Amino acid sequence: MYAFALGAIEVKIFPILHAWITVFTGLIAFGAAGLAATTFLPDRRVSMMAAPLAGIALWPLATLALYVSCNSTFALGFDSAARIALTVLLISGLLLLPRDRDSFGVAWRFLAVVAVASLVAPIVMAASVYRGEPALLYLDGADHTVYATLADWYRSHPPQSMPVGSGTVGPAIADPTQPYSSWVALVFEVGTRGGAYAYQALVSMLSGQPGMFSYDAATTIALIAACLGCAAVFSRSWIFFLCLAGALVTSLWYDYGHMGFLGKLLSYPLVIFTFGAFVSFRRSGAGPAEVLALAMIAAGAGLMHSAVGYALLFTSLAAALLLAEAVFQRRPPEVAAWALAAIAPAVALIASGTLARPLSDSIFPDYGVGWTNIAYLVTDLNSLFPNVSLLPRLALTASFLFCVFAWATFLLVALRNRNATAIALLCGPTALILAFYVCRLPAPAVQLAGFPYPATLCAGFLLAQQGKQNGRGTFSLSYPLVISVLFALVFLHIPRVTGSVLHYTRDADRRQMFAVSDFDRLQAAIGNQEVYVDIGGNTRAILAIMTEFGRRNIKTIWSPQSWQIAGSFRGAPVPPVTKMPDLRLIDATDSEGAQERILVETPRYKLVRRL
Numbered sequence: 001m002y003a004f005a006l007g008a009i010e011v012k013i014f015p016i017l018h019a020w021i022t023v024f025t026g027l028i029a030f031g032a033a034g035l036a037a038t039t040f041l042p043d044r045r046v047s048m049m050a051a052p053l054a055g056i057a058l059w060p061l062a063t064l065a066l067y068v069s070c071n072s073t074f075a076l077g078f079d080s081a082a083r084i085a086l087t088v089l090l091i092s093g094l095l096l097l098p099r100d101r102d103s104f105g106v107a108w109r110f111l112a113v114v115a116v117a118s119l120v121a122p123i124v125m126a127a128s129v130y131r132g133e134p135a136l137l138y139l140d141g142a143d144h145t146v147y148a149t150l151a152d153w154y155r156s157h158p159p160q161s162m163p164v165g166s167g168t169v170g171p172a173i174a175d176p177t178q179p180y181s182s183w184v185a186l187v188f189e190v191g192t193r194g195g196a197y198a199y200q201a202l203v204s205m206l207s208g209q210p211g212m213f214s215y216d217a218a219t220t221i222a223l224i225a226a227c228l229g230c231a232a233v234f235s236r237s238w239i240f241f242l243c244l245a246g247a248l249v250t251s252l253w254y255d256y257g258h259m260g261f262l263g264k265l266l267s268y269p270l271v272i273f274t275f276g277a278f279v280s281f282r283r284s285g286a287g288p289a290e291v292l293a294l295a296m297i298a299a300g301a302g303l304m305h306s307a308v309g310y311a312l313l314f315t316s317l318a319a320a321l322l323l324a325e326a327v328f329q330r331r332p333p334e335v336a337a338w339a340l341a342a343i344a345p346a347v348a349l350i351a352s353g354t355l356a357r358p359l360s361d362s363i364f365p366d367y368g369v370g371w372t373n374i375a376y377l378v379t380d381l382n383s384l385f386p387n388v389s390l391l392p393r394l395a396l397t398a399s400f401l402f403c404v405f406a407w408a409t410f411l412l413v414a415l416r417n418r419n420a421t422a423i424a425l426l427c428g429p430t431a432l433i434l435a436f437y438v439c440r441l442p443a444p445a446v447q448l449a450g451f452p453y454p455a456t457l458c459a460g461f462l463l464a465q466q467g468k469q470n471g472r473g474t475f476s477l478s479y480p481l482v483i484s485v486l487f488a489l490v491f492l493h494i495p496r497v498t499g500s501v502l503h504y505t506r507d508a509d510r511r512q513m514f515a516v517s518d519f520d521r522l523q524a525a526i527g528n529q530e531v532y533v534d535i536g537g538n539t540r541a542i543l544a545i546m547t548e549f550g551r552r553n554i555k556t557i558w559s560p561q562s563w564q565i566a567g568s569f570r571g572a573p574v575p576p577v578t579k580m581p582d583l584r585l586i587d588a589t590d591s592e593g594a595q596e597r598i599l600v601e602t603p604r605y606k607l608v609r610r611l
Contacts, residue, residue, distance in 0.1 A: 012122075012129045012130070012132060014132070015122075015128055015129045015131075015132050015133070016122045016129055018128070019121040019122045019125040019128055019129060019217070019220075020118050020119065020121050020122065022121065022125075022206075022207050022217050023118040023121040023125075023217060023220045023221055023224065024114060024115060024118040024121075025206060026203055026206050026207070026217065026221040027052045027114045027117070027118065027221055027224060027225060028111075028114065029055075029059075029086065029202075029206055030051075030052040030053075030055035030056050030059060030202075030221065030225060031048075031051035031052045031055055031110065031114070032051070032055065032086065032089070032090045032093065033051075033054075033055030033058055033059035033062075033085075033086055033089040033090065034050070034051040034052060034053065034054030034055030034056070034057070034058055034059070034089075034093075035048070035051050035054075035055075035089070035090065035092075035093025035094070035096075035097060036058075036089060036092040036093035036096050036293075037050075037051075037054040037058060037277075037293045037296070037297060038050050038051045038054055038093075038232075039093065039096040039097055039098075040277075040281065040289060040290050040293050041232075041233065041277065041280055042280050042283070042284045043235075043236055044098075044102060044103075044106060045106065045236075045237070045238065046231075046232045046235050046236075046237075046238065046241045047106075047232060047233075048106050048107065048109075048110045048232075049110060049113060049228045049229070049231070049232035049241065049245075050228065050229040050232035050233055050273065051093075051110070052114070052221070052224070052225035052228060052229065053225040053226060053228065053229025053230070053269060053270065053273055054229065054273070054297060055089070055225075056199060056221075056222065056225055056266060056270070056300075057195075057270055057296075057297045057299075057300030057301050057304075058089060058296060058297065058300050059082070059085060059086060059089060059199075059202060060194075060195045060196075060198035060199045060202060060300060060303065061195060061198075061296065061299055061300035061303065061351075062085035062086075062088065062089060063078065063081050063082045063085045063198055063202065064081075064194060064195070064198050064303075065085070066081035066084055066085055067081040067082075067154070067198075077155075077157070078154045078155045078198075078201055078205075079155060079205050082201075082202055082205060109238075113228070113242075114224075114228075117224045117227075117228065117245075118224065120220065120223070120224065120249075121217075121220050123501060123505060124216060124219060124220040124223065124254070124257065124258075124504075125216040125217060125220055126504060126505040126508065127216060127508070127513040127514075127515075128216060128217075130510065130513060131513050131515040133515050133516060133517055134207070134209045134213035134214065134515070134516050135213060135216070135513050135514060135515040135516070136148075136212050136213055136215050136216060136513070136514045136544075137216060137258060137504060137508060137512065137513055138512050138513075138514055138540045138544060139258065139503075139504065139508055139509060139512045139540075140258060140259045140260070140385040140386055141258075141259040141260030141261065141385060142260055142539055142540060142543055143260035143261065143262070143263075144212070144215050144260045144262075145212060145543045145544060145546070145547040146183075146187070146260075147196060147197060147200040147211065147215060147218075147260075147262050148200065148210065148211030148212035148214075148215055148547050149180070149183060149184060149211065149546075149547050149550070149551075150184065150187060150191075150197035150200070150201075150211075151197055151198075151200035151201035151203075151204050151211035151214075152201075152204070152210055152211045152212075152547075152551045153184050154197060154198060154201040155201050155204060155205065155211075156551075176567065176570040176571070176572030177567075177572065177575045179546050179550070179558075179566045179567035179569075180546055180547070180549075180550025180551075181550070182567070182569075182570060183546075183569065186569065186570065190357060192303070192306065192307055192352040192353060192354050192357065193263050193303065193304060193305060193306075194303050194352075195266075195300055195301075195302075195303025195304045196262055196263045196266055196267075196303070196304045196305065198303075199218065199222075199262075199266060199304070200214070200215065200218050200262065203217055203218040203221060204218075209516065210516070210548070210551060211547075211551075212514065212544065212547050212548060213514075213515075213516045215262070216257075218262065219256075219257025219258070219262060219265060220257070222257065222262070222265050222266055222269075223249075223253055223254055223257060223265065225269075226248070226253055226265065226266075226268075226269030227245045227246075227248040227249055227253075227269075228245055229269060229273045230244075230245075230248055230269050230272045230273055230276070230454065230458060231244035231245035231248060231461075233272075233273050233276030233277060233280065234276050234458045234461060234462055235461065235465070236465055236469075237465070240461055240464070240465055243461070244457065244458065244461045247457050247461075247486070247490045248454055248457060249497070250380070250490055250493040250494065250496075250497050251380050251450060251453055251454045251457075251493075252377075252380045252383065252449055252450035252453070253265055253268070253269065253450055253454070254497070254500060254501075255383045255384075255388070255500050256450055258500075258504050259383075259384065259385055263304055263305035263306075264305055264447075264450060265450075266301075266304040266305065267301060267304040267305035267306070267309065267310055268305075268313070268450050268451050268454070269454070270297070270300075270301035270304065270310070271301070271310055271313045271314050271317070271451070272317075272425075272451075272454060272455060272458060273297075274294070274297055274298055274301055274314060274344050275314060275317045275318065275321075275424075275425075276458075277293070277294055277297065278294060278318065278340070278341065278344065279321065279421050281293075281294060281340075282337070282340065286340055291340070291343065294340075294343060294344060295343055295344070295347045297344075298310075298314075298343065298344035298345070298347045298348045298351075299347050299348065299350075299351035300351075301344075301348060302347065302348025302349065302351050302352040303351060303352055306354075307348045307349050307351070307352035307354045308349070308354060309447065310345070310348045311344075311345030311346075311348050311349055312345075312432070313428075313429075313432075313451060314344050314345050314348075315341075315345050316428035316429065316431060316432050317424045317425065317428040317429075317455070318341035318344075318424070319341070319428070320423060320424035320427045320428040320431065321341075321420050321421060321423070321424035322337055322338065322341060324420035324423040324424060324427075325337075325420045328418050328420060364443045364444045364446075364447050365443065366442070366443040367384065367443070367446055369384070369442060369446050370442070371437065371442060371445075374442060374445050374446055375400055376389070376396060376400060377446060377448075377449040378429075378433055378445070378448050378449055378451075378452050378453070379399075379400055379403040379452070379453055380449065380450065380452075380453035380454075380493060380496065381396060381399050381400060381403070381492070381493065381496055382396065382496060383496065383500060384446065384449065386503055388496055388499035388500045388502075388503050389495055389496045389499055390495040390496070390498060390499045391495050391496075399492045402488065402489070402492060403453075403489065403492070405485075406456070406460075406485045406486075406488070406489045407426060407430070407456055409481065409482075409485050410422065410426055410456065410459055410460050410463060410482065410485070411423065411426050411427070413463050413467075413478045413481065413482055414426060414459065414463060416478070417463065417466055417467075417478060419462060419463060419466055421459075421462055422459040422460075422462045422463050422466075423459075425455040425456065425458050425459035425462070426455070426456060426459045428455070429448065429451055429452035429455050429456075430452065432448060433445060433448060433452065436448075453493075456489075457486070457489070457490075460482055460485065460486045460489070461486070463478065463482045464479060464482045464483055464486065466478075467479030467482060510603055511588060511603045511604050512540065512604070513603065514544050514604065515602075518602040518603070518604070518605070519548045519549075519552070521600050521602065522554075522585070522600055522602070522605065522607055523552050523554060525583075525599045525600045525607055526554055526555075526583060526607070528555070529555065529581065529582070529583055530555040530556070530557055530581040530583065531549075531554065531555065531556060531557070531581055531583040531584070531585050531607070532557050532558075532559065532577075532580060532581045532583065532584045532585065533545055533549075533556055533557065533558050533559060533562045533566070533585045534559040534561075534562060534584050534585065534586050535559075535561075535562050535585065535586060535587050535605075536559075536561050536562070536587060536590075537561055537564075537565070538587055539565050541587060541604055541605070542562050542565045542566050543565065543566070544604075545566070545585070545605075546566045546567075557575070557577055557581060558574065558575070560574045563575070582609055582610045583599075583607060583608070583609055583610075584596065584607075584608050584609075584610070585605055585606070585607050585608075586605070586606050586608065587604070587605065587606070588601065588602065588603060588604050588605055588606055590606065592606060592608040593608070593610075595610060595611045596608040596609060596610055596611065597609055597611060
């Protein structure tokens with residue numbers, strides 16, 4: 001691993017620097033968009049660190065409001081809407097931010113933390129570093145190109161103007177013979193993840209690259225913002241903030257980005273962040289401004305993945321909090337408390353349009369994972385698609401048992417210290433897991449991976465801070481216990497993190513690193529001619545072609561095998577081929593025919609011409 005990193009540094013200085021600059025710029029831009037929301041958080045020492053995560057919820061939401069709402073007379077392109085939305089959000093933040101020495105000091109610390117955190121960019125964006133240009137690591141999962149396709153479509157033209165034959169991407173029509181535009185039409189019919197697509201489009205705009213080649217940058221920005229945002233909302237000092245942010249890196253959020261689960265990478269941290277904001281607003285006395293901030297963040301979060309899932313996860317935390325407080329106070333929660341708790345899930349469901357879509361994409365896929373492996377998933381000890389844990393089976397089982405012990409220890413300490421917030425973070429996710437287990441629903445249980453473990457870390461750090469601040473009686477005894485368990489819990493996740501990093505960097509299949517120059521060369525050779533895509537059953541190779549060739553309006557004819565992946569989602573048969581093109585695109589591992597010669601060869605494709 002060291003030799004690999006050293007070689008990359010020696011040879012790839014410019015790509016490493018470019019990755020860092022891209023992510024740093026993105027975090028600053030989203031931080032500017034979320035600045036206004038963080039001014040309502042009580043602890044000014046660390047609240048600004050949550051600005052990028054808040055901006056991830058608010059900037060796409062505000063951009064879509066302008067992009068979709070303006071009528072044809074004042075139609076805005078996506079990029080124009082994004083710039084206007086960012087300007088309004090930034091001005092709002094500057095007006096709300098106190099103008100004193102403390103604010104300037106926090107701002108400088110924010111820039112320093114973001115600059116250091118952006119150093120993980122070359123690791124997450126390993127494909128771009130290895131290829132020396134913007135690239136996508138398309139190794140596990142297949143949804144990367146879905147986000148890229150919608151991001152490119154958003155940026156291509158306003159939704160009010162879809163002229164047929166205009167030469168722009170689209171229009172989004174349900175023509176089964178046009179997989180690219182037909183896929184966009186299908187997503188608009190049933191999809192509820194407009195915020196995630198808009199977020200990808202914003203990163204595409206900031207990086208100056210198409211959606212497919214800015215995807216890795218989007219996951220890097222989301223990962224860093226998630227760790228900083230969730231740590232900021234549950235920390236009351238810099239040392240605890242930095243430690244919690246670092247601990248959250250050991251969650252499955254890193255894996256989710258590379259597996260194509262961008263929606264989960266955005267939504268799950270926003271659930272935890274919104275819950276933390278809800279707790280802070282309740283304690284400080286939620287006024288109209290705080291309620292509005294909470295509602296807007298929830299609206300943006302509900303557009304990232306499944307609004308139903310977001311509502312369920314948030315409700316599990318909020319309900320556990322109110323019930324724990326009711327037990328401690330020996331009286332039922334007030335109606336106002338339940339009403340405030342209901343705002344986030346209700347707004348998320350309404351904003352996403354889920355209630356207006358009887359047919360939506362909120363159905364959980366069944367990956368056929370057994371309950372034993374689900375136990376490792378929900379504790380973030382292993383990943384979903386690749387088995388990346390470096391531990392043998394017995395050690396993995398022992399690690400799981402320690403996770404249960406750590407959870408029980410935190411719960412006992414939380415009960416003893418009457419910490420309702422920590423109890424909610426511990427019991428809410430666990431209650432969902434147990435409910436799915438009792439109902440024999442493994443598919444939705446798999447979806448919880450990446451949520452219980454980060455919530456447990458946040459609970460543990462809350463308890464540690466409580467023990468240190470009180471420093472007497474049972475609190476003084478609980479502090480070293482909680483710190484020791486936290487250290488061991490994070491340490492046990494290092495093997496999986498190491499395995500994941502190696503899997504997506506040193507050991508990654510170089511043929512699955514798709515660079516922008518690959519498609520530039522193919523397009524230059526194809527020109528205005530038709531090309532016969534004959535790649536077989538390589539799902540990711542075909543979807544990458546569908547995304548980039550569709551964006552570039554390259555005339556494509558599909559082989560039967562390729563069509564099953566690229567265009568069969570609407571049930572249409574393979575379009576008949578009236579005349580076989582002279583150009584044929586095949587996999588790089590396939591051999592060209594005796595009467596063909598190679599025009600372009602990339603790590604994944606060969607473009608051949610018939611003699």
